[in-house]
Amino acid sequence: MNDVIVYTHKDCFLKFNGNNHPERKERIETVNNSLKKINNVIFKESENTSLENIYLVHPEMYVKNLFNMIPNEGLKSVEKEPYADTYLCPNSRNAILKSVGAGINASDDLIKNKSKRFFCSIRPPGHHAEKIRANGFCFFNNIAITAKYLINKYSINKIGIIDFDVHHCNGTQDIFIDQENVFLGSIHQSPLFPGTGSKDEKGKNNIFNAPIKAGTESKEFIDIFNQTIIENLDKFKPEVILISAGFDAHKRDPLANINLESKDFFYLTKIITDLANIHCEGRIISFLEGGYDLIALEEAIQEHIKALMI
Ligand SMILES: [Zn+2]
Structure with missing residues (x-):
């Protein structure tokens, strides 16, 4: 059985999106408290990333503009109506730097140490963040920055990204649409925010989208996941x-x-773990994206981590 190293930081609790916003600190509190009940989970504190790592994905001008928008008090929307639900708060900078930093720390551990399984328990999430557009509660694309870091720093040639968040990863797709060395497979409800993710969006035959209808049940979901992405x-x-x-x-x-x-x-995670054991010496870094019901989070995170231990 593999240990799972969980990178997280209390600064990620301080990101505030206003009362009654679904992306709230109770999400990560619930996840971390649930993970504390599992043996073989090792918690580590993530560090602030350097800005240079963020520049691997997002242009310097975009990064500086976003940090300059952080308010001294209250909230600052980074989008125009009608999608104004992505806010910066006074504590955003450190939450963002620790969230990106978790993936960087996990990458360094992955290459230098023997650990193979990582979970980044972080917020804000990242998969909606495009190269130059914050949206969907996301500012910088945590998983994309980690992929670029592994490619640039450690000469990893082929990265596989799997996204089973219910929303399409418009940001991750925007970043890797023309990069044949990064595989991106996403299963997501359609139609639903952000509206992208049709089967026709294929990039350089490195993008595999599996849009599914509202009301899809477990068996059909897993069958489509296997056929469209895992194969x-x-x-x-x-x-x-x-x-x-x-x-x-x-x-x-x-x-x-x-x-x-x-x-x-x-089951979803075990399918991925089995494939990692065949092709990549079991090396997996997982990132918290969405999930807004606390009971579902408490239960589902345990299932995810237990399958990462196989
Ligand atoms: Zn989502």
Whole structure:
């Protein structure tokens, strides 16, 4: 059985989006408290990333503009109506730097030490963040920055990214649309925010989108996941697998309408773990994305981590 190293930081608790906003600190409190009940989970504090690592994905001008928008008090929306639900707060800078930093710390551990399984328990999430556009509660793309860091610093040639958050990863797709050395497979409800993620969006045949209808049940979800994403990732033969782990395809989630049970997150993750054991010496870094029901998060994160231990 593998240990799972969890990178997290209390600064990620301080990101505030206003009362009644679904992306709230109770999410990560619930996740971390649930993880503390599992043996073989090792908590580590993530460090602030350097800005240079963020520049691997986002242009310097965009990064500086965003940090300059951080308010001294209250909230600052980074989007125009009608999608104004992505806010900066006075504590955003450190939450962002620790969230990106978690993936960087995990990458360094992955290469230098023997640990193979990592979970970044972080917020703000990242998979909606495009190269030059914050949206969907995301500012910088945590998983994309980690992928670029592994490629640039450690000469990893082929990265596989799997996104099972219920929303399409418009940001991650925007960043890797023309990069054949990064495989991106996403299963997501459609139609739903952000509106992208059709099967026709293929990039350089490195993008594999699996849009699914509202009301999809567990078996159909896992069948489509296997056929559209896993079979193709198997052919791609990744050297490291990164997971955008959102838990909002759970039947309890208030933001979507897919009917996964908590235990389904074990099966989904085990499929990925089995493939990692075949192709990439078991190397997986998983990132918390969405998931807005606290009971679903408490249960599903346990299933996800237990399958990462296999
Ligand atoms: Zn989501």
